[in-house]
């Protein structure tokens with residue numbers, strides 16, 4: 071027991087001295103190693119954060135965490151991580167642009183290419199759908215129809231493309247695979263319908279819609295989590311491309327395609343990231359900055375909030391370095 075306390079105390083002193091020299095330049099200077107103090111400090115933050123999350127309180131730290139997740143998701147796409155033979159990791163700026171998928175472009179610029187694969191809607195849904203057919207899937211692409219449609223296009227479209235020209239005309243292409251050999255009745259019907267439309271023996275209202283909208287995710291041409299909405303103006307043409315049937319529409323863009331995470335942006339975090347001042351312990355943008363602490367032994371002001379917290383947590387009292395050195399281990 072006493073050994074344990076002694077060890078804790080020794081750790082406190084190590085952490086304490088780290089804390090004192092834990093200036094921003096120190097942290098910035100050490101590019102790859104994380105100091106012991108950093109680790110301890112982050113653990114303490116994690117505790118605060120866990121409490122806040124468990125109690126459903128949206129504190130500044132939770133907000134920062136949320137935005138940090140978005141920021142990392144965005145920024146990480148610009149880098150690729152290289153791990154060498156001795157296990158050192160390095161982030162290298164990713165200079166290679168994603169290759170454009172094989173799609174029809176015409177005389178247009180390709181703005182967005184995205185897959186329309188079903189989104190797993192949760193474990194229970196997945197269990198319920200085992201061995202059954204006709205489960206309503208959730209897709210990234212959402213269609214709005216004026217009347218209940220004969221075919222729900224979201225069930226057939228596997229990929230979609232947004233193209234535009236210099237005059238601001240926008241084309242939306244829906245890529246549909248061939249369902250010729252399908253055993254699904256509706257897929258066969260849909261396939262027949264497209265054949266009839268292509269040979270102009272059928273009108274196009276069964277493949278028309280009012281609006282589509284989606285949130286970008288792993289798309290070519292745009293970053294993630296942007297909201298898009300288009301109004302269908304008219305069905306334009308149907309053609310074959312690379313084994314798919316392409317349904318092409320003239321559409322109008324609606325809204326400003328804002329990033330849905332925008333409203334969660336944390337100014338301090340973004341500013342720090344921009345200025346590259348945020349490293350290690352400086353991630354605690356939470357509630358510490360306004361707190362002033364005085365030594366609980368001698369009353370002198372403790373300049374470094376970190377020192378106060380580490381002693382408070384380790385020996386139960388927030389004290390200054392002088393008092394810490396004077397304390398008799400046996401009395402703790």
Ligand SMILES: [Zn+2]
Nearest residue numbers: 365368390393
């Ligand atoms: Zn003191």
